Amino acid sequence: MSETKPYRIRGATGDWEVVIGMEVHAQVISNSKLFSGAATAFGAEPNAQVSLVDAAMPGMLPVINGECVRQAVKTGLALGAQINKWSRFDRKNYFYADLPQGYQISQFQYPVVGEGTITLDLEGDRTKEVGIERIHLEQDAGKSIHDQNPTRSYVDLNRSGVALMEIVGKPDLRSPEEAGAYLKKLRTILRYIGTCDGNMEEGSMRADVNVSVRRPGEGLGTRCEIKNVNSVRFVMAAIEYEARRQVDIIEDGGTITQETRLFDNVKFETRSLRSKEEAHDYRYFPDPDLLPLEFDDAFIEECRASLPELPDAKKARFANELGLSEYNASVLTTEKEIADYFEALLAEAAKAQNKPLAEVARPASNWVTSDLFGALNKLGKSIEESPISPAQGAELISLIADGTLSGRLAKDVFEIMLETGKGAAAIVEERGLKQVSDTGAIEAVIAKVLADNADSVEAYRGGKDKLFGFFVGQTMKAMGGKANPAVVNDLLKKALNG
Numbered sequence: 001m002s003e004t005k006p007y008r009i010r011g012a013t014g015d016w017e018v019v020i021g022m023e024v025h026a027q028v029i030s031n032s033k034l035f036s037g038a039a040t041a042f043g044a045e046p047n048a049q050v051s052l053v054d055a056a057m058p059g060m061l062p063v064i065n066g067e068c069v070r071q072a073v074k075t076g077l078a079l080g081a082q083i084n085k086w087s088r089f090d091r092k093n094y095f096y097a098d099l100p101q102g103y104q105i106s107q108f109q110y111p112v113v114g115e116g117t118i119t120l121d122l123e124g125d126r127t128k129e130v131g132i133e134r135i136h137l138e139q140d141a142g143k144s145i146h147d148q149n150p151t152r153s154y155v156d157l158n159r160s161g162v163a164l165m166e167i168v169g170k171p172d173l174r175s176p177e178e179a180g181a182y183l184k185k186l187r188t189i190l191r192y193i194g195t196c197d198g199n200m201e202e203g204s205m206r207a208d209v210n211v212s213v214r215r216p217g218e219g220l221g222t223r224c225e226i227k228n229v230n231s232v233r234f235v236m237a238a239i240e241y242e243a244r245r246q247v248d249i250i251e252d253g254g255t256i257t258q259e260t261r262l263f264d265n266v267k268f269e270t271r272s273l274r275s276k277e278e279a280h281d282y283r284y285f286p287d288p289d290l291l292p293l294e295f296d297d298a299f300i301e302e303c304r305a306s307l308p309e310l311p312d313a314k315k316a317r318f319a320n321e322l323g324l325s326e327y328n329a330s331v332l333t334t335e336k337e338i339a340d341y342f343e344a345l346l347a348e349a350a351k352a353q354n355k356p357l358a359e360v361a362r363p364a365s366n367w368v369t370s371d372l373f374g375a376l377n378k379l380g381k382s383i384e385e386s387p388i389s390p391a392q393g394a395e396l397i398s399l400i401a402d403g404t405l406s407g408r409l410a411k412d413v414f415e416i417m418l419e420t421g422k423g424a425a426a427i428v429e430e431r432g433l434k435q436v437s438d439t440g441a442i443e444a445v446i447a448k449v450l451a452d453n454a455d456s457v458e459a460y461r462g463g464k465d466k467l468f469g470f471f472v473g474q475t476m477k478a479m480g481g482k483a484n485p486a487v488v489n490d491l492l493k494k495a496l497n498g
Contacts, residue, residue, distance in 0.1 A: 007175030021171035035062030081116025098142035106138035131170035348394030
């Protein structure tokens with residue numbers, strides 16, 4: 001594990017350390033809202049998914065959605081957190097135009113999930129443990145829209161009442177890199193277990209970022225909260241700007257005011273939104289319309305049994321059982337869809353070659369992380385949109401393994417597969433791209449190459465060993481790239497040294 005210098009902000013009076021904590025709002029995957037039966041699908045017409053409960057009509061009472069509770073418990077288990085078998089909903093009082101009730105139903109003193117841990121994967125094979133303070137369930141507010149009319153604001157209540165998990169991290173992060181890694185890893189885990197889709201562009205996952213600065217070794221400074229940041233890149237940029245802003249203020253003799261700020265993703269700067277509220281400002285009290293949540297060990301174990309293999313466990317299995325490099329194992333487990341694709345391809349390749357999974361894993365992983373990812377990047381497609389199925393990829397890899405295709409021919413076949421959607425074997429047959437391993441045919445070509453380049457042969461035999469690559473290239477060129485490179489090398493050595 002490599003050592004790196006701690007992240008420091010260079011000021012006029014010396015170095016400063018940044019302290020970061022994040023509160024991530026993750027929309028729970030469920031067909032209906034936290035306390036009503038209204039739909040949660042993204043992209044509906046404004047106010048098309050609003051029940052009487054969501055609109056806070058008189059006499060309407062909330063009813064808990066059990067699936068949302070189950071999803072929160074699964075998330076807690078995936079983070080190795082304490083599951084509280086007794087928790088309570090509270091009313092958080094504040095007044096916005098898009099909050100019909102005048103309060104938000106949330107959890108304050110007694111959240112459904114307690115402390116846990118998340119392991120970050122950092123550059124240089126470094127890892128870091130970051131604490132989770134709590135996870136609580138709460139309902140989302142609606143959305144105010146200010147840019148559709150010069151004199152009016154509009155309110156869309158489709159999001160009102162949608163279930164959120166607020167995942168509150170401890171202030172253990174010390175750099176923009178760590179904050180970015182934290183958000184990526186948390187998103188990966190949530191997507192693996194199916195509790196949040198992690199789509200930050202659609203607002204189903206967003207982060208409130210708390211930033212403060214201090215001299216190394218000193219106590220915590222005054223923090224500012226940057227509200228509703230919706231991408232990893234913006235989180236990292238917001239931290240860099242905000243930390244520098246605070247250092248400059250302190251070094252100029254000023255003080256930091258605790259406040260809520262917004263990140264401008266055009267100017268890449270933060271600006272003040274409002275003074276930061278404390279818990280007492282919200283006048284929390286138990287919601288009188290909702291009973292406490294209570295469940296037993298059997299329910300928790302049922303949730304645990306429903307969890308898939310988690311990314312860290314999968315990464316360890318890929319490295320330890322399949323013999324993959326740490327880099328490949330990490331890349332192939334960043335998204336569940338990528339891992340699923342790779343494992344499907346691996347099973348097909350092992351079956352086609354009649355070999356154990358571990359024997360075909362390395363070439364399969366190299367092909368996915370290099371050739372396939374490169375092609376998908378050029379096409380602007382995700383792994384789910386890949387024009388090459390796992391079975392087709394396995395067929396191509398198997399043709400390389402049995403000597404039918406050389407590495408160069410395989411790349412040509414792969415390009416044709418991308419264009420046509422055809423399988424590798426069919427393309428090889430149709431276009432005559434099979435690798436030539438016939439020693440007689442290759443020897444005949446080598447004899448002609450050496451005869452046509454007698455001066456170079458004499459120079460090679462006189463000690464210019466580097467000319468060997470020239471002969472390999474000329475032979476491969478003469479055979480249209482179809483010759484088996486290993487056979488060419490062996491036969492050339494015999495012909496030149498004989």
